[in-house]
Amino acid sequence: MVIVEKTTFPRFVIGESLLPRCMEALEEAGFLNALKDAKFQEKSGAKFVMSDKTICDFNFNEKHSSGYEWTWQVPRADFDKILADECGKMNIPIYYESEVVHIQFHDDESSDIDIKLKDGTIHKISAKFIIDGSGYGRVIPRMFGLEKESNLAPRRALFTHYIDKNRNKIKAEEPDRITIYVYDTTTWVWCIPFSNGNTSVGFVGFPDFFEKFNSTPTENLKAMIASHEELNEQFGDCEMIFEPRELKSWSATTDKFYGKGFVLTGNVTEFLDPMFSSGVTLASVSAQKAAHLVIDKLNNKPVDWEKDYMEPCMQGVNVFRTFVNEWYSGDLHTIFFSKNQNEEIRRQISSVLAGYVWDKSNPFVNNHEKQVKSLAKYIRDTQA
Numbered sequence: 001m002v003i004v005e006k007t008t009f010p011r012f013v014i015g016e017s018l019l020p021r022c023m024e025a026l027e028e029a030g031f032l033n034a035l036k037d038a039k040f041q042e043k044s045g046a047k048f049v050m051s052d053k054t055i056c057d058f059n060f061n062e063k064h065s066s067g068y069e070w071t072w073q074v075p076r077a078d079f080d081k082i083l084a085d086e087c088g089k090m091n092i093p094i095y096y097e098s099e100v101v102h103i104q105f106h107d108d109e110s111s112d113i114d115i116k117l118k119d120g121t122i123h124k125i126s127a128k129f130i131i132d133g134s135g136y137g138r139v140i141p142r143m144f145g146l147e148k149e150s151n152l153a154p155r156r157a158l159f160t161h162y163i164d165k166n167r168n169k170i171k172a173e174e175p176d177r178i179t180i181y182v183y184d185t186t187t188w189v190w191c192i193p194f195s196n197g198n199t200s201v202g203f204v205g206f207p208d209f210f211e212k213f214n215s216t217p218t219e220n221l222k223a224m225i226a227s228h229e230e231l232n233e234q235f236g237d238c239e240m241i242f243e244p245r246e247l248k249s250w251s252a253t254t255d256k257f258y259g260k261g262f263v264l265t266g267n268v269t270e271f272l273d274p275m276f277s278s279g280v281t282l283a284s285v286s287a288q289k290a291a292h293l294v295i296d297k298l299n300n301k302p303v304d305w306e307k308d309y310m311e312p313c314m315q316g317v318n319v320f321r322t323f324v325n326e327w328y329s330g331d332l333h334t335i336f337f338s339k340n341q342n343e344e345i346r347r348q349i350s351s352v353l354a355g356y357v358w359d360k361s362n363p364f365v366n367n368h369e370k371q372v373k374s375l376a377k378y379i380r381d382t383q384a
């Protein structure tokens with residue numbers, strides 16, 4: 001086995017709030033001890049804030065499905081470097097600064113791959129099978145015309161890391177809790193505190209929100225922070241660690257997550273939206289499932305990619321798609337910030353937020369769309 005990576009690690013990538021379900025994949029891959037040693041900020045739930053009096057707090061120890069009740073909030077540069085270094089310790093060679101630029105598949109599913117090195121020369125390797133985990137690079141879908149437009153509306157994000165000097169003063173009771181602020185129905189803000197004292201802050205919304213701010217990324221983010229009382233109190237006088245970065249129209253998908261000689265994992269399959277922090281969990285669980293199937297395949301065991309890979313991947317994506325859609329439609333605001341919440345329903349929703357989106361005993365997994373829509377309607381009808 002070899003890993004081919006275009007950049008060199010550590011490198012920045014966004015995706016800093018993990019979900020408990022990804023811990024199972026990290027554990028099976030043998031990464032947990034090294035990650036524990038790094039002492040990342042533990043995450044045991046998530047808090048959604050509409051206003052200082054309208055708050056919805058989920059704890060992962062109160063959830064429908066069994067499994068991990070905690071995870072981490074991580075600067076991805078450090079987190080991903082640990083994963084890569086652990087692969088190195090398992091004697092898996094990693095070719096850094098090596099970009100996959102051409103793939104030739106053969107009838108027996110093996111392939112020849114051209115890799116462009118930093119100095120521009122082409123290095124050739126052969127593979128029995130390819131796992132494409134190239135994220136936003138989307139190597140195989142782009143190379144072989146498999147890309148498909150996402151049915152989600154385009155959204156944008158602007159984010160940075162702050163030296164969070166006010167955290168302990170302003171959030172004395174729970175300074176390290178991840179918090180999602182509802183800015184307006186379609187705009188929200190993540191605050192992800194790290195154990196190194198910095199906090200990741202990002203605004204996400206539709207393009208028209210961002211078009212109202214027309215200065216530099218730094219000035220735009222400052223203006224956004226200044227326009228929100230609680231955010232301004234915590235971050236208004238904090239130093240940004242890097243000039244805010246912008247990402248837009250990130251949703252993408254492809255028809256099939258597998259083909260002759262390859263399987264796609266993580267963002268290459270489908271990436272929805274940062275709301276609910278599903279990206280790393282869907283990436284690690286798809287990689288976990290793909291790894292099992294590739295081992296079976298290389299051992300000449302029969303593999304049903306459609307049933308054993310595509311269907312479970314889509315199952316997870318579709319549950320999160322409903323949650324993302326219904327967040328932006330406002331239905332999840334209605335549910336999260338309703339009065340007199342039913343404990344069992346809270347546990348079922350908490351399970352989805354923890355990433356347990358394959359447990360069909362949970363009605364918010366098995367019948368996600370109907371369940372969310374009818375609960376929101378019931379709340380609107382009875383609490384109007």
Ligand SMILES: Cc1cc2nc3c(=O)[nH]c(=O)nc-3n(C[C@H](O)[C@H](O)[C@H](O)COP(=O)(O)OP(=O)(O)OC[C@H]3O[C@@H](n4cnc5c(N)ncnc54)[C@H](O)[C@@H]3O)c2cc1C
Nearest residue numbers: 006014015016017100134135137157266267274277279280
């Ligand atoms: C604004 C925003 C906020 C987000 N927040 C969260 C969050 O809080 N939690 C969460 O779970 N997810 C979040 N995500 C999603 C998260 O970024 C991704 O889902 C996650 O990083 C996917 O991991 P991956 O391994 O598939 O791809 P990546 O992490 O992108 O890794 C892919 C790797 O492939 C390499 N590569 C690309 N092309 C080539 C090539 N041609 N040759 C060789 N190597 C190549 C890249 O250099 C990269 O290192 C967010 C996304 C956005 C847009």
